[in-house]
Amino acid sequence: MADIVIPSAGAEADRKLYARKSSGLVRTIGVFGAMVFGVHCISLSSSGLIPFSWVAGVWPGSSIIGVLTVAMFFCLFHAYTYATIGATMPRSAADYTLGSRVLSAPLAFAASWTLVIFSAMVAGSLIAWIPKTGLPVMTRTMGIIMNNPSMLAFADWSVTSTGIILIGSICTVITFFTMILPTRTIVRILEVGFILGLIAWAILYFQLGTAAKDAFPVAWDKFMGAGSYEGRIALAKANGMITNPNVAIMTLAGLIMGFWIFYGYYIPTFFAGEVKQAESTLLAGSWSSLLVTWAIFVLAAILLQRLVPLEWIAAESYLSNTGYSGGPTMPWITFYAAILKPSFILILIVAIAWVYTLINLAQTYFFYCSRIIFAWSFDRLVPEAVCWIHPKLHSPIWAILIITIIAEVGVIDAALGSVMGAQLNFVFFAVWTQLVPVLAMTLFPFLKPDLFENASAMVRRKIGKVPVITIVGGITLTYLVWMIIASFLYPAVGGRIGVSNLLVLAGFFVSGFIVFYVARSVRMSREGIDLNWTFKSVPPV
Amino acid sequence: MMTRLLYASDFHGSEAFFRKFISAAFQYQANVLIVGGDVTGKAMIPIVHQGKGRFIGYLFGRKEEPDSPEALERLKRTINNVGFYPIVLEPDEARDLENNPDKMGKRFEQEMCRRVREWLTLAEEKLRPRKISLFFMPGNDDLASIDKVIDEFEYVHNPDGKRFWIDDDHELVGLSNANMTPWRCARDIEEDELERKLEQIGALLEFPTRAVADIHVPPFASGIDVCPQLDKDLRIMTEGGQVLMKPVGSPSVRCFLEKYQPLLSLHGHIHEAAGYVRIGRTLAINAGSEYAEGIMKAAIINLEKDRVKGHLLVSG
Incomplete structure (x- = not known):
């Protein structure tokens, strides 16, 4: 006789199911857990600088809060689509898995292949951000505030090709060694980073929030030279800045900047296999991580704009972005905060947190790339040795080593400013690879009606007779296509997309197709196994 | 071979x-x-008759209310496919089962x-x-x-x-x-x-x-x-x-x-x-x-x- 564990007592609320004693009944990762990982992937450090150092100067006059809000709003649709992808195929690399089963296996693999290679390169370029931006911003801040020429000299050296390659390579090696540690240790490292990131923002809030309303001009002039504050806007205008507070421009900026600021919130979809009740957890996790980071950045913007007018922030950002050579530019929120409460200890904590969380960001990229490689291995598209697990460390060291080598290429590419421009072009490349899974999800109800009917309630949700995911997927697709177009229309935002970039992108896709067909041919001839079987639907008898 | x-x-x-x-x-x-x-x-899903051919059942916490024989069959099929057992009950049968773990x-x-x-x-x-x-x-x-x-x-x-x-x-x-x-x-x-x-x-x-x-x-x-x-x-x-x-x-x-x-x-x-x-x-x-x-x-x-x-x- 079955041993009943949840006998309902008659109340209607309980009369939902009669469950028996069996394994795996109630298991779920909390929304908080998914949110924490999403915030990591967005990055409190690098993304936190962008609205003030970049957005403000590219669209002078546009409300930073407005841009953040529009960007976050459109990312909600994208997040919904990716959460649904995870709910539909709750396993590692859900995007590749869905695309390969719904649209085309070779195409989905080629897109996934491109995503992994490019993500590993982006991880390298993010690591390169440490010597290119993270360290110099902090050391320059310390140098200016502490009047320490060595710090300033280090900041200058750090951004040279030699500095970027040397420091970047050291950080890449550190990332490799941390990634081959047992998962539990990696998780601890990430957890420390999350706490450090929050502490850093708390320090910035403290510095910005406790300053007197009129403190900023005095503080700025003290460290950047008398009269510097007053002349900043005029200087920027003299160098071509045109202020335009038009709401349409602000909306346009938000539409373009969504991925640049918030990219990463959807990454837990790549681990959908480890998330129970993926349909609710992934959506809540990605949406809450978006909202939390949006709130963190917006609060910083409110506190900063209490002290400095928007036009001034835009001017400093503009001068920095356009390479003004008449003097130093410091459009960094961390610097603005530091000059208000000059404290070596506080600046040091923020600096450590910034560098540490940038390595954390690269770690999340390493993490999801290794998960996707596992999914390929599962489908036998790559040799088994690639996913060999070290018996003591329990980590796939060969897979991580491959990602590390590609990341090092990203570091060198960032240092030399060569053909890839991984960091500058990452949105363009990422969007191309996302078109396949998003199209697959949008068409899923029509191409795989049997799976759609058996999918979780979230996936099956409809408005009238139209599946919600088809509507949201359509909006997401439009958004993705828009970002491709915007990469050409607004080259100042992304890298300038030239023929070489397009050839590299095409090369990645083509190499993915080649790997797929070679793997299929080898398995067929040696093992009598057709890899296409794994992607086919099986109709019930 | x-x-x-x-x-x-x-x-x-x-x-x-x-x-x-x-x-x-x-x-x-x-x-x-x-x-x-x-x-x-792992579980049975009770679909309780509410009278006049209308039923109520909960699947993954979502209330389902089939009101025709076809809709009822559809719900049963969905429940079967996800691995649960649909059991169609009158309200007194449901109460009886819930109060009697051996019977359930x-x-x-x-x-x-x-x-x-x-x-x-x-x-x-x-x-x-x-x-x-x-x-x-x-x-x-x-x-x-x-x-x-x-x-x-x-x-x-x-x-x-x-x-x-x-x-x-x-x-x-x-x-x-x-x-x-x-x-x-x-x-x-x-x-x-x-x-x-x-x-x-x-x-x-x-x-x-x-x-x-x-x-x-x-x-x-x-x-x-x-x-x-x-x-x-x-x-x-x-x-x-x-x-x-x-x-x-x-x-x-x-x-x-x-x-x-x-x-x-x-x-x-x-x-x-x-x-x-x-x-x-x-x-x-x-x-x-x-x-x-x-x-x-x-x-x-x-x-x-x-x-x-x-x-x-x-x-x-």
Whole structure:
């Protein structure tokens, strides 16, 4: 006789199911857990600088809060689509898995292949951000505030090709060694980073929030030279800045900047296999991580704009972005905060947190790339040795080593400013690879009606007779296509997309197709196994 | 001479999964079908009559209100496909069941046995004409009464604790038990007892190095036994937003594989740990399970006399 564990007592609320004693009944990762990982992937450090150092100067006059809000709003649709992808195929690399089963296996693999290679390169370029931006911003801040020429000299050296390659390579090696540690240790490292990131923002809030309303001009002039504050806007205008507070421009900026600021919130979809009740957890996790980071950045913007007018922030950002050579530019929120409460200890904590969380960001990229490689291995598209697990460390060291080598290429590419421009072009490349899974999800109800009917309630949700995911997927697709177009229309935002970039992108896709067909041919001839079987639907008898 | 096996496990009552599994035998031209256990569902869904042909039931917490015979059938079909058992009740019958755990337990057992019987009837009808063998083993979640249902079918074999020849060269032995789980399921046993039972099936083998072992629980620390770590309230533990994973397979199973080195060992039990691994010369496979999504996860294995020629994990 079955041993009943949840006998309902008659109340209607309980009369939902009669469950028996069996394994795996109630298991779920909390929304908080998914949110924490999403915030990591967005990055409190690098993304936190962008609205003030970049957005403000590219669209002078546009409300930073407005841009953040529009960007976050459109990312909600994208997040919904990716959460649904995870709910539909709750396993590692859900995007590749869905695309390969719904649209085309070779195409989905080629897109996934491109995503992994490019993500590993982006991880390298993010690591390169440490010597290119993270360290110099902090050391320059310390140098200016502490009047320490060595710090300033280090900041200058750090951004040279030699500095970027040397420091970047050291950080890449550190990332490799941390990634081959047992998962539990990696998780601890990430957890420390999350706490450090929050502490850093708390320090910035403290510095910005406790300053007197009129403190900023005095503080700025003290460290950047008398009269510097007053002349900043005029200087920027003299160098071509045109202020335009038009709401349409602000909306346009938000539409373009969504991925640049918030990219990463959807990454837990790549681990959908480890998330129970993926349909609710992934959506809540990605949406809450978006909202939390949006709130963190917006609060910083409110506190900063209490002290400095928007036009001034835009001017400093503009001068920095356009390479003004008449003097130093410091459009960094961390610097603005530091000059208000000059404290070596506080600046040091923020600096450590910034560098540490940038390595954390690269770690999340390493993490999801290794998960996707596992999914390929599962489908036998790559040799088994690639996913060999070290018996003591329990980590796939060969897979991580491959990602590390590609990341090092990203570091060198960032240092030399060569053909890839991984960091500058990452949105363009990422969007191309996302078109396949998003199209697959949008068409899923029509191409795989049997799976759609058996999918979780979230996936099956409809408005009238139209599946919600088809509507949201359509909006997401439009958004993705828009970002491709915007990469050409607004080259100042992304890298300038030239023929070489397009050839590299095409090369990645083509190499993915080649790997797929070679793997299929080898398995067929040696093992009598057709890899296409794994992607086919099986109709019930 | 090559034999093609199709293996799946942890159906947990999912009608869609089982029907796809049978269909897959034809699609992939398998000679032998092996089921690795946990065939029965975890819950019954009461669909309570509200009068005038209107019913109310809850599926995954969502209220469903069929108000026509067609809608009721549709709901029942959906419930069947995700692995639960729909039971249509009058309100007083529902109250009676809820107030009487023994009665509910018996009803549950009836439903489980009925579905397995229906499945095996279908399997026999479809597979016998094509001479495709079916080895159907229960798992740690399945009650003892399931064995009796399997025994009703002459064409279907239950390898639990027994040995069969699946072709001229390969023997098959099976074990449905698992090491103790936090849920203390029907066939959970202590590790030492599991070791003893494994020794018993090992002793049945004439040619261990050409054998296939259908052992529900995977070997310990093999990568195909990893699942989320649970706290005392059976909630998943996380750190830094990551699920904490740990190996929960059986050390005895690992010792058995290391000692006998069968050609192939087939496992289930840990749904999220689908994959394959080599333990010495033994290829160990966990096909995984996504029964609740109605997705079939299975493994295709090409067996030659002394080697596994090829294998592939499929889902559809």
